[in-house]
Amino acid sequence: MRLLILTKHLDCLGQNDAAICNGFRRFGCEVIFGEINAIAADDYRYFTRGVLVQGNGEPYHPGSAALGNRGAYFLDECQLIWVLDMPQDSMARDVWQMLWLASQHTAFVNSIEGMMFLDTKHALGYVLPKENRAFSYISNDFSLLWKRYQQSPDQWWVAKPPNAFCGQNVFLLPPNGPNVRTILQCLTGNTVAQDEFDTAGQFGYGPAGFKAEYAVLQQFIPEVAQGEKRVIVACGKAVAWHGRRNPPDDHRSNITQGGKPISVDLHSGEIELAELIGRKLMTHGINFVGIDMAYPYILELNIANPAGLYDAKFTSGIDHSDQVAELIIAHFEKHCHPGLGRGPHHCQ
Template sequence: MRLLILTNRPDCLGENDVPISNAFRRSGWEVVFGEITAIGADDYRFFTRGVLVQASGEPYGLGAAAQGIQGVYFFDECQIVWVNCGAPPSIAHDVWQLLWLASQDTAFVNSIEGTMFLETKHSLGHVVPKENRAFAYTSNEFSLLWECYRQSSHLWWVAKPPGAYCGQNVFLLPPNGPNVRAILQCLTGNADAQSEFGGLTERESLITQRRAGYGPGGLKAQYAVLQQFIPEVGKGEKRIIVACGEAVAWHGREKSADDHRSNIAQGARPIPVDLNSAEIELAELIGRKLMKHGINFVGIDMAYPYIIDLNLTNPGGIYDAKLASGMDRSDRVAELMISRFVGSGET
């Protein structure tokens, strides 16, 4: 049996590459670490360049280089494909198209269409019950978001791009904040300011602004989410890994004193926490909903009773949960995936 893990760099394995590959190898599987940037097709049969690692051998540690047979490996020679990274923007469109085509003949842990359409903050309204999500506005028009804020400017808000990772460009907006207008302009692409360039008359500029933020170089508007701040976040967020609808690993995130964000990438650190029955029930409810869209592995950010975010591509959690608690839950993840896609008696 063979697992294909698509990653950025087989010579520097990441926080999901390591525990997942080690667990599958302990189950007797070969693992191919394939390069996400090297996907191609031979007469419409899809392959990637990578490194084949045998089941036997020492387990890998974070940042290690995959040691094995370098070569070209076809997707249809693998029983399961696990996408552990995104593609660079310059080739992302082609990569996701090629992956979707490959997924028609080979099992993917997370479906390509589910990943593409649900790994965004837009999707919370689709899979998270209304009582478990914060009220939010979404638009690419600065004026709309600015007016929404002004109508409730006595409240705290959070503004962020719908598809950013690791806490990038997430702003905490205080009541009557002096920089809120500038922040919302920035997040929506400064479309109004862009339309002022190019020698436009005042009338032409006004018309341009009304055309959804078009400037001299084309559409400049960008989408942003304006979300009511959840006080529960101040008590701490939890990252919960759900595999095949089962909550398998979790940890808390203690943010640094000089930042409102609790992302590990922004200086927060993983800490041991417990989950109560209500938290487990909510996480597994969302996991089951996502499975209907082909999503079998997700990292859920929760400040109960609220869901903050869903992470579908390479969500950290297994590695950090082990750091925090000392418990390695990767074998359970592998067991669930093998049972779902192959059958427990065929390994």
């Protein structure tokens, strides 16, 4: 089997890039690293700049450069493609369109449709049972969110963009908070101020263009204070997990925002919930996901390059990349490419 891993930087591999490459290589698979922002077409046949990884080289580590034969590699010459990073905003629409077209002929670990429509906070209400998600309002109308906040004077809230990651612009809103109005205005595009300058109207139309932005107003979950857990689910099976402890001066536990990975156990209820979600996502072509959990609540689904394998190894000392590779290979040999090999140890 030839696996193409689409990533952003060939000279600085991410945590998942390195771990997944190592796991698949140990099963005898051929691995190519390709640049997601370099997707192109030759008479509507899609290719990218990439590196064919040396067969007997040393294992990769996060931050390594991809070593091997650099050149152009066609997507339809690979049996499996794994998108492990998001394209740049300025070209995202074109990249997603070409990848979707490529996916009509080549298997993707995570479907393009799933990455586009389920890797967002909008999707929580669809994927999760009601009892496992926090009550939320979503709007680009500041006045609606402000009204909802005022209607629950004793409630703590969290406000954030629906399509941001790594803890960006996540605010904890206390009851009667002096900055809440400002924060909600900011998250929805400051259309109140834009009205004054642009005569833009309620939603920010005017000479400067449309300014309104969506925001999520979500009830704060007290269970978060006990710590969050990141659970990696591959083909519906929970394979790796770690806890995250937020720094003393921040309510966010994201590793990128100063949170610390810690070793934790999962009880049977947490495993059952994670695998239930994983199986539902598989019906939409999502076979690898990172689930943020403060049981019994799910806080977020991370589909595009969910970190967790490296941190789980760091905290537990156990490398789960082989288990991930085995599950993915077996799934696609069974469901998409039965002729590729004689089992997960015989990739061709």
